[in-house]
Amino acid sequence: MADPSIETLTARPGLSRSTLVPERGALAQWYSEPGGEKRLRLYEYDTGETEQVPVESDALDPPDVVRTFWTGSEFLLQSRPEVYRLPIGGDPEPLELQAEYTLVNDIDGDSRRLLYVHYAEPWTLRLRDRETDTDWALSEHPEQEGFAGFSPDDEWVAYRENPSESLGEGRQVVATTDGKVEAAFHVGDPESRTRQRGWHPDGRRILLDDRSTGWYRTGLHDWRTDETTWFGTGERDELPAALSPDGETLVTIRRADGRCSAVRYPVDAPDEGQVLDLPGGEFDTRSATAVDLPNAGNEVLLRIGTATRPQRLFAYDLDAGEARVLEDTTTEALEAAPLVEPEYVTYESTDGFDIDAVLYRTESDRPGPAVVYVHGGPTTAERCDYDPFAQFLVGLGYSVLKPNYRGSTNRDRAFEAAIRGDSGYGDVDDVAEGGRWLADRSWVDGDRLAVVGHSYGAYNAAMQAIRYPDLWSAAVVENGTLDRVEVLGDPNQYALRRVIDDPAEETTEAYLREISPVHRTDDVGTFVCVVHGAEGPGLEMAERFVEGFRERGWSKGEEFRFEVIEGEGHVIGDVEPYWRLVADVLDERM
Numbered sequence: 342m343a344d345p346s347i348e349t350l351t352a353r354p355g356l357s358r359s360t361l362v363p364e365r366g367a368l369a370q371w372y373s374e375p376g377g378e379k380r381l382r383l384y385e386y387d388t389g390e391t392e393q394v395p396v397e398s399d400a401l402d403p404p405d406v407v408r409t410f411w412t413g414s415e416f417l418l419q420s421r422p423e424v425y426r427l428p429i430g431g432d433p434e435p436l437e438l439q440a441e442y443t444l445v446n447d448i449d450g451d452s453r454r455l456l457y458v459h460y461a462e463p464w465t466l467r468l469r470d471r472e473t474d475t476d477w478a479l480s481e482h483p484e485q486e487g488f489a490g491f492s493p494d495d496e497w498v499a500y501r502e503n504p505s506e507s508l509g510e511g512r513q514v515v516a517t518t519d520g521k522v523e524a525a526f527h528v529g530d531p532e533s534r535t536r537q538r539g540w541h542p543d544g545r546r547i548l549l550d551d552r553s554t555g556w557y558r559t560g561l562h563d564w565r566t567d568e569t570t571w572f573g574t575g576e577r578d579e580l581p582a583a584l585s586p587d588g589e590t591l592v593t594i595r596r597a598d599g600r601c602s603a604v605r606y607p608v609d610a611p612d613e614g615q616v617l618d619l620p621g622g623e624f625d626t627r628s629a630t631a632v633d634l635p636n637a638g639n640e641v642l643l644r645i646g647t648a649t650r651p652q653r654l655f656a657y658d659l660d661a662g663e664a665r666v667l668e669d670t671t672t673e674a675l676e677a678a679p680l681v682e683p684e685y686v687t688y689e690s691t692d693g694f695d696i697d698a699v700l701y702r703t704e705s706d707r708p709g710p711a712v713v714y715v716h717g718g719p720t721t722a723e724r725c726d727y728d729p730f731a732q733f734l735v736g737l738g739y740s741v742l743k744p745n746y747r748g749s750t751n752r753d754r755a756f757e758a759a760i761r762g763d764s765g766y767g768d769v770d771d772v773a774e775g776g777r778w779l780a781d782r783s784w785v786d787g788d789r790l791a792v793v794g795h796s797y798g799a800y801n802a803a804m805q806a807i808r809y810p811d812l813w814s815a816a817v818v819e820n821g822t823l824d825r826v827e828v829l830g831d832p833n834q835y836a837l838r839r840v841i842d843d844p845a846e847e848t849t850e851a852y853l854r855e856i857s858p859v860h861r862t863d864d865v866g867t868f869v870c871v872v873h874g875a876e877g878p879g880l881e882m883a884e885r886f887v888e889g890f891r892e893r894g895w896s897k898g899e900e901f902r903f904e905v906i907e908g909e910g911h912v913i914g915d916v917e918p919y920w921r922l923v924a925d926v927l928d929e930r931m
Contacts, residue, residue: 346674347733347916347917347920347921348674349672349674349675349678350675350678350729350732350733351729351916351917352672352674353651353670353671353672353675354372354373354374354668354670354672355371355372355373355670356370356371356372356644356652356654356668356670357370357371357407357408357409358407358408358409358628358630359628359630359642359654360410360411360416361411361630361632361633361634362383362411363411363633363634363635364413365383365385366385366386366387366634366635366636366637367383367384367385367386367392367634368383368386368632368634368642368667369381369382369383369384369409369411369416370382370384370654370667370668371409372668380393380394380395381393381394381396381416381427381429382394382668383429386632386634386636386637387636394429394430396427396432396433407419407420407444408444408445410447410448410452411452412448412452413451413452414428414452415427415428415429415431416428416429417436417445417448417455418433419444419445423435423436424436424438424443424445424457438455438457438459438469438476443457443458443459443460444457444458444460445457446458446466446488446489446490446500447489447490447491448491449491449495450491450493451495452471453470453471453472454468454469454470454471454491454495454518455468455469455471456468456479456489456490456491456498456500457469458483458489459478463481463482464481464482464483465478465479465480465481465483466478466479466480466483466489466500466502467479468498468520477519477520478520479498479516479520480500480502480514482502482503482504483500483501483502483503484500484501484502484503484511484536488500488501488536488537488538488539489501489537490537490539490540491518491540492540492544493540493542493543493544494544495518496517496544497515497516497517497518497523497544498515498516498517498518499513499514499515499537499540499547499564500513500514500516500537501513501514501535501536501537502514511531511534511535512525512526512527512531513525513526513527513528513535513537513547513549513562513564515547515564523564524564524567526562526564526567528549528551528553528560528562528569529551529552529553529554530553533551533552533553533754534551534552534754535549535550535551535552535553536549536550536551537549538550538581538626539581539584541561541584541588542584542586542587542588543588545563545564545565546561546562546563546564547561547562547564548560548561548581548584548591549561549562549581550579550580550581552753552754554575555575555753555754555755556575556576556577556578556579556753556754557578557579557580558571558572558573558575558579559571559572559573559579559580559591559593560572561591561608570608570611571611572591572593572606572611572614573593573595573604573606573611573614577595577596577597578595578596578597579593579594579595579596579604580593580594580596580626581593581594581626582594582603582624582626582629582641582643583629583630583631583641583642583643584608584631585631585639585641585659586631586632586633586639587639588608589607589608589609590605590606590607590608590639590659591605591606591607591608592604592605592606592617592629592641592643592657592659593605593606593614594624594626594629595616596724596751598685599683599685599697599699599723599724599725599751600621600622600623600685600724600725601621601622601623601624601645601724602616602617602619603616603617603619603624603643603657604616604617605617605659617657617662617664618662618664619643619645619655619657619664620645620647620650621647622645622646622647622648622650622725622726622727623645623646623647623724623725623726624643624644624645625643625644625645625646625652628642628643628644629641629642629643629644630642632656638658638660638661639658639659640656640657640658640659641656641657641659642654642656642657642667643655643657646726646727647725647726647727648680648681648682648683648725648726648727648728649680649681649682649727650671650675650676650727651670651671651675651727652670652727653666653668653669653670653671654666654667654668654669655667678732679736680732681701681702681703681731681732681735683699683700683701683725683731684699684700684702685697685698685699685700685725686698686699686700686742688774688778689774690747690767690770690771690774691770691771691773691774692767692770694747694756694759694767694771696744696745696746696747696771696774696775697744697745697751697752698742698743698744698745698775699723699724699725699728699731699742699743700740700741700742700743701728701732701734701735701740701741701742701743702735702740702784703735703738703739703740703784705738705784706783706784707784708783708784708785708786709738709739709740709784709785709786709789710738710739710740710785710786710789710790710791710814710927710931711739711740711741711742711779711785711789711790711791712734712739712740712741712742712790712791712792712793712927713741713742713743713744713772713775713776713779713790713791713792713793714730714731714741714742714743714792714793714794714798715743715744715746715772715792715793715794715795715797715798715799715801715802716743716745716749716794716795716798717794717795717796717797717798717799718748718749718750718796718797718798719746719748719749719760719764719768719797720748720749720750720757721750722745722749722750722751723743723744723745723749723751724751728743729916730916730920731743733920733924734923734924734927737924737927737928739791739927740779740782740784740785742775742776742778742779744771744772746760746767746768746771746772746775746801747759747760747763747767747768747771748760748764748768764856765800765804765825765855765856766856768801769801769804769805769808769809772792772801772805773805773808773809773812776790776792776805776812776813777812780812788814789814789931790812790813790814790931791813791814791815791816791817791926791927791930791931792805792806792815792816792817793816793817793819793923794817794818794819794821795819795820795821796819796820796821796822796911797821797822798821799818799819799820799821799822799823800818800821800822800823800858802816802817802818802821803816803818803821803823803858803865803869803886804856804858806818806858806865806866806867806869807858807861807864807866808864810865810866810867811866811867813867814867814868814930814931815867815868815869815870815926815927815930815931816867816868816869816870817869817870817872817923817926818858818869818870818871818872818883818886819872819873819913819919820872820873820874820877820879820911820912820913821858821879821882821883822878822879822882823857823858823859823879823882823883823885823886824857824858824859824860824882824885825853825854825856825857826850826854826857826860827882829853858886859882859885859886859889862886862889862890862892862893863889863893865890868900868902868926868930869890869900869901869902870901870902870903870904870922870923870926871883871886871887871901871902871903871904872903872904872905872906872919872922873904873906874906874908874909874910874911874913875905875906875907875908875909876908876909876910877909877910877911878911879911880905883903887901887903902926904922906918906919
């Protein structure tokens with residue numbers, strides 16, 4: 342089989358979220374060159390020119406710069422786990438907040454106060470006054486996912502908190518900056534997973550999304566009158582993207598059949614949505630923003646990736662109805678590569694659930710090998726966006742199916758909740774049925790199927806080797822959490838606790854052992870390759886899983902393989918060694 346160039350698929354520029362620099366009338370964008378050079382790019386709206394600002398620092402790696410803020414005189418860069426100060430043309434300096442991991446959410450208009458989450462025990466949402474060097478907690482139950490930010494006049498703070506370990510049981514809070522709660526509310530039922538996304542310019546309404554009707558819907562909530570205006574039909578996921586600077590226009594992202602589209606609404610006419618003329622793919626809602634600059638038009642910025650083209654940054658003019666590309670991460674080599682356009686397919690699982698999946702087919706009609714790739718989460722979803730790993734496998738001759746098993750977020754709320762109390766069973770059945778669905782295709786050799794998973798997907802892949810070993814030629818388990826007994830004993834692992842069982846009910850150790858690969862190594866019936874980052878959580882569980890193979894007399898290289906990748910954590914950054922390891926395992930076993 343021909344080996345496609347991993348460099349072609351992965352060596353492309355990286356983009357961060359856009360940051361407005363009003364003093365320069367510019368848009369700032371982190372831009373990391375494929376060779377590793379770090380730059381800030383300043384797009385000047387007056388001239389349309391781009392200024393390159395090199396950043397000389399070995400400590401600051403642009404892929405880890407998750408948020409960038411402008412203070413009026415310098416940037417604040419949220420890396421992982423540090424925060425840095427960076428003047429234009431200068432060198433970054435660490436900004437001390439707390440000793441442990443922090444994540445900055447917002448800064449006020451005077452760039453004096455920072456709103457950030459402090460990941461200690463317990464987690465706290467904190468406010469830091471840089472001028473007085475004081476720091477205080479606003480909430481001891483902040484949600485990591487969701488918006489927390491200052492109101493336009495900096496008098497209020499809005500955030501989401503969740504005192505419960507149950508999925509969705511959070512409330513929305515508006516408080517003064519000294520922590521006095523002025524409003525605490527649900528716009529739907531307590532488990533509707535409402536998330537705040539920002540403030541309306543009037544400082545009275547909060548932009549949010551909510552799942553009370555099953556699907557995500559977008560709303561503007563007046564926290565003083567407790568009234569909400571909803572946008573869209575409520576029959577598909579529709580997520581908020583950006584409000585125009587004048588507050589008169591709302592842009593949302595609508596998801597359907599594995600792809601997205603952008604929709605504009607007049608704020609005073611929530612039923613009059615208009616789909617924008619933009620590529621259909623995956624929209625990054627977290628990076629969408631309105632261009633609030635004196636020398637710019639009525640524009641919103643949207644980052645869009647498609648299945649055959651990685652993310653581009655579009656500026657859409659709401660008045661003219663036209664879009665232009667500000668940044669493009671597609672290289673010439675990638676543009677010339679024979680990439681596959683995937684299909685969005687549906688098959689039926691064992692208990693009648695319809696399972697959606699993204700399918701990448703090879704060109705050959707002759708029966709060939711195939712891979713089922715299981716996503717992590719489980720609360721995420723596979724869509725038809727740019728996936729270099731899937732394209733890599735297709736180039737090697739493997740068709741690839743990426744199922745959205747129960748618990749995924751591609752469907753309504755009931756489908757996502759269906760995994761609760763059923764983890765290790767229904768979700769594993771869904772993936773196994775995907776393998777059987779592939780085996781029934783005329784262009785797939787049913788005797789050459791492999792399952793590969795990351796994180797929660799790795800757990801699923803390990804359970805495939807236990808419950809359905811005859812279906813698979815190999816299972817690749819990458820950075821998985823493999824001992825549910827240990828997980829349930831960790832109070833910070835509520836994300837996994839909520840899918841294992843209802844935390845309010847007693848869960849027996851026997852049940853947890855039954856759904857823990859670490860405690861069922863004698864039931865593994867196919868070749869397993871365990872891969873783990875040396876710095877990633879769960880390594881000790883992976884080592885115990887492999888030790889179980891040795892205790893039953895299995896030999897490394899014959900019945901299993903175990904690789905620890907030095908310098909890598911839960912998400913492997915240098916993908917080439919891992920991809921080549923997977924390719925080697927698939928080639929050997931299939």
